[in-house]
Amino acid sequence: xxxxxxxxxxxxxxxxxxxxxxxxxxxxxxxxxxxxxxxxxxxxxxxxxxxxxxxxxxxxxxxxxxxxxxxxxxxxxxxxxxxxxxxxxxxxxxxxxxxxxxxxxxxxxxxxxxxxxxxxxxxxxxxxxxxxxxxxxxxxxxxxxxxxxxxxxxxxxxxxxxxxxxxxxxxxxxxxxxxxxxxxxxxxxxxxxxxxxxxxxxxxxxxxxxxxxxxxxxxxxxxxxxxxxxxxxxxxxxxxxxxxxxxxxxxxxxxxxxxxxxxxxxxxxxxxxxxxxxxxxxxxxxxxxxxxxxxxxxxxxxxxxxxxxxxxxxxxxxxxxxxxxxxxxxxxxxxxxxxxxxxxxxxxxxxxxxxxxxxxxxxxxxxxxxxxxxxxxxxxxxxxxxxxxxxxxxxxxxxxxxxxxxxxxxxxxxxxxxxxxxxxxxxxxxxxxxxxxxxxxxxxxxxxxxxxx
Amino acid sequence: xxxxxxxxxxxxxxxxxxxxxxxxxxxxxxxxxxxxxxxxxxxxxxxxxxxxxxxxxxxxxxxxxxxxxxxxxxxxxxxxxxxxxxxxxxxxxxxxxxxxxxxxxxxxxxxxxxxxxxxxxxxxxxxxxxxxxxxxxxxxxxxxxxxxxxxxxxxxxxxxxxxxxxxxxxxxxxxxxxxxxxxxxxxxxxxxxxxxxxxxxxxxxxxx
Numbered sequence: 207x208x209x210x211x212x213x214x215x216x217x218x219x220x221x222x223x224x225x226x227x228x229x230x231x232x233x234x235x236x237x238x239x240x241x242x243x244x245x246x247x248x249x250x251x252x253x254x255x256x257x258x259x260x261x262x263x264x265x266x267x268x269x270x271x272x273x274x275x276x277x278x279x280x281x282x283x284x285x286x287x288x289x290x291x292x293x294x295x296x297x298x299x300x301x302x303x304x305x306x307x308x309x310x311x312x313x314x315x316x317x318x319x320x321x322x323x324x325x326x327x328x329x330x331x332x333x334x335x336x337x338x339x340x341x342x343x344x345x346x347x348x349x350x351x352x353x354x355x356x357x358x359x360x361x362x363x364x365x366x367x368x369x370x371x372x373x374x375x376x377x378x379x380x381x382x383x384x385x386x387x388x389x390x391x392x393x394x395x396x397x398x399x400x401x402x403x404x405x406x407x408x409x410x411x412x413x414x415x416x417x418x419x420x421x422x423x424x425x426x427x428x429x430x431x432x433x434x435x436x437x438x439x440x441x442x443x444x445x446x447x448x449x450x451x452x453x454x455x456x457x458x459x460x461x462x463x464x465x466x467x468x469x470x471x472x473x474x475x476x477x478x479x480x481x482x483x484x485x486x487x488x489x490x491x492x493x494x495x496x497x498x499x500x501x502x503x504x505x506x507x508x509x510x511x512x513x514x515x516x517x518x519x520x521x522x523x524x525x526x527x528x529x530x531x532x533x534x535x536x537x538x539x540x541x542x543x544x545x546x547x548x549x550x551x552x553x554x555x556x557x558x559x560x561x562x563x564x565x566x567x568x569x570x571x572x573x574x575x576x577x578x579x580x581x582x583x584x585x586x587x588x589x590x591x592x593x594x595x596x597x598x599x600x601x602x603x604x605x606x607x608x609x610x611x612x613x614x615x616x617x618x619x620x621x622x623x624x625x626x627x628x629x630x631x632x633x634x635x636x637x638x639x640x641x642x643x644x645x646x647x648x649x650x651x652x653x654x655x656x657x658x659x
Numbered sequence: 660x661x662x663x664x665x666x667x668x669x670x671x672x673x674x675x676x677x678x679x680x681x682x683x684x685x686x687x688x689x690x691x692x693x694x695x696x697x698x699x700x701x702x703x704x705x706x707x708x709x710x711x712x713x714x715x716x717x718x719x720x721x722x723x724x725x726x727x728x729x730x731x732x733x734x735x736x737x738x739x740x741x742x743x744x745x746x747x748x749x750x751x752x753x754x755x756x757x758x759x760x761x762x763x764x765x766x767x768x769x770x771x772x773x774x775x776x777x778x779x780x781x782x783x784x785x786x787x788x789x790x791x792x793x794x795x796x797x798x799x800x801x802x803x804x805x806x807x808x809x810x811x812x813x814x815x816x817x818x819x820x821x822x823x824x825x826x827x828x829x830x831x832x833x834x835x836x837x838x839x840x841x842x843x844x845x846x847x848x849x850x851x852x853x854x855x856x857x858x859x860x861x862x863x864x865x866x867x
Binding site for chain 1 (some may be wrong): 705735
């Protein structure tokens with residue numbers, strides 16, 4: 207308890223991890239919520255209340271914070287407020303976390319004196335949630351730190367979401383970009399990054415493919431225009447290089463509109479370790495060291511390449527992959543809810559009209575960025591089939607989610623509705639509902655439908 | 660709004676990528692211009708109802724992706740379309756040069772009577788103009804297309820463009836109907852006359 211003033215001072219800038227792989231709430235707001243549960247003394251200022259409440263009820267912070275405080279402080283000194291590279295994230299505190307888990311029962315007991323039953327159970331739930339999250343990070347860390355990463359185990363863990371701070375490394379491993387063997391990892395990584403930059407130099411030094419370049423250069427400024435990060439020239443230039451190199455190296459498809467969208471979850475995820483509290487959406491890329499930016503660009507290129515390797519048919523001439531998936535979606539939806547499909551049919555709506563984009567952009571145009579990233583945790587852990595076969599089940603669950611609204615609308619209203627679904631406020635919670643339903647559909651229908659492979 | 664109309668006309672928006680197809684649609688159907696618009700993937704849809712010669716006409720407009728790769732999917736939407744706005748960007752000559760390719764696409768996939776309007780968009784970019792109005796107008800005359808220059812940004816001629824093409828479609832339709840049955844009170848139209856200078860008959864847009 208002696209630590210409280212120091213902890214309060216530092217921990218306001220720390221985050222309390224959310225259970226589902228998100229950054230979670232800033233700890234200050236968590237504390238404030240805890241604080242609001244306690245009887246409010248009338249004339250005290252907020253910080254006073256804050257400290258007192260923490261002292262009274264928050265044994266958890268007391269136990270876990272000292273380590274984190276130390277870490278954060280030293281980092282802040284070293285990196286002028288920026289977090290270090292994700293590769294060394296957390297390795298200095300993880301080992302102790304095990305012993306620092308909150309004793310939920312004790313915590314509950316310590317609150318018992320306060321006559322606020324609901325508040326008590328809420329706080330208890332939050333405490334449990336944090337425990338889950340911490341033990342989850344610990345499980346990931348154990349797999350990631352092994353001399354040779356057990357990819358099967360990592361896949362299994364990642365299926366239900368990857369903790370944000372471990373996402374870059376996890377994605378890169380599961381996509382087959384990072385070597386599972388820790389000894390070789392750094393060397394091959396450096397080689398790959400260099401290879402990318404050499405490739406860029408090469409394609410830009412030999413006459414541009416004007417048509418391809420034109421399409422990329424008009425699409426880059428239209429990439430995630432609602433997110434500030436993507437309006438910055440540093441990011442736009444990086445996107446141009448990534449897309450152009452990929453297009454030149456994959457002449458069967460070349461650049462196809464929508465692929466620009468698919469790079470951005472990688473950019474977003476790999477930049478995350480460089481963001482302190484705010485959202486990566488508002489990050490000023492000039493605050494990221496140039497070398498890190500170069501590395502992120504190369505990593506994003508290679509990960510995009512791995513992703514697109516599995517769905518090439520979506521982007522080659524006539525886009526047969528998409529046509530196949532749309533047909534599969536319709537077939538699956540007919541099994542799930544014949545009435546819905548019949549209603550769409552009777553209104554003259556074709557699946558192609560609304561689900562083409564779902565396939566072409568992997569639902570990225572339909573849900574917020576954070577949701578896409580969470581979906582990709584699962585897709586990436588599914589392996590090569592994640593972005594194709596499993597995606598169809600996800601699209602079926604997604605359509606199914608709106609079925610009651612759709613069933614009472616006519617042609618025009620359905621089209622307009624499906625083009626701009628009300629998902630702006632969606633969080634991982636909604637997405638996880640969709641994913642688990644998709645998993646269920648897959649379990650139910652996969653064996654009986656070999657054609658969905 | 661009561662969804663009642665006399666005629667339903669399906670229109671497609673085509674043209675090279677980045678010429679402003681989605682924004683002209685946004686301007687016409689929602690009176691919006693979106694500086695932060697994303698590229699269109701596949702096809703998007705919107706409607707608006709206007710009045711032509713006292714008849715309520717519902718325009719069902721399909722906005723298509725401009726990139727070559729999407730032709731296979733977008734061409735499916737030409738079926739049943741009675742009108743097409745073929746757009747280019749007056750500041751980008753290559754988008755004007757692409758017009759012939761689009762005409763071929765229409766010839767191949769759309770009905771022969773489809774009414775086509777050549778639309779030079781972004782006419783607010785006066786200092787960047789690279790395609791002259793006269794040249795485009797002359798080309799339109801040769802090809803028997805309606806012609807207009809618009810700006811989705813400042814709304815210049817957007818209403819007029821749609822009003823003109825819908826009027827033309829309606830009149831052709833009425834003419835045909837007159838030939839088939841006794842369709843009283845409909846004046847014969849000027850046929851395929853290039854009517855970019857011709858104002859629609861005092862008709863006003865009625866809603867949205």
